Amino acid sequence: MELLISACLLASPESCRTESLVVSMEPMTPMTCMATAQPAIAQWNEAHPKWKVVKWTCGDVRRSKPFAI
Numbered sequence: 713m714e715l716l717i718s719a720c721l722l723a724s725p726e727s728c729r730t731e732s733l734v735v736s737m738e739p740m741t742p743m744t745c746m747a748t749a750q751p752a753i754a755q756w757n758e759a760h761p762k763w764k765v766v767k768w769t770c771g772d773v774r775r776s777k778p779f780a781i
Contacts, residue, residue, distance in 0.1 A: 719763040745770035
């Protein structure tokens, strides 16, 4: 599963970027993705305190087609 995070700088909210995190190489259902994504996003947020996650989506790494949550 690939997690795509859109994050913006706290000091400059118009400065945003997209990060790609590979959480698992195993396929996951949207429900499993939702449950797995929360801790991964929290961990990313702790490691990047100057950024705020504004949206995220999950996708299948093998297909490179995200599905919206």
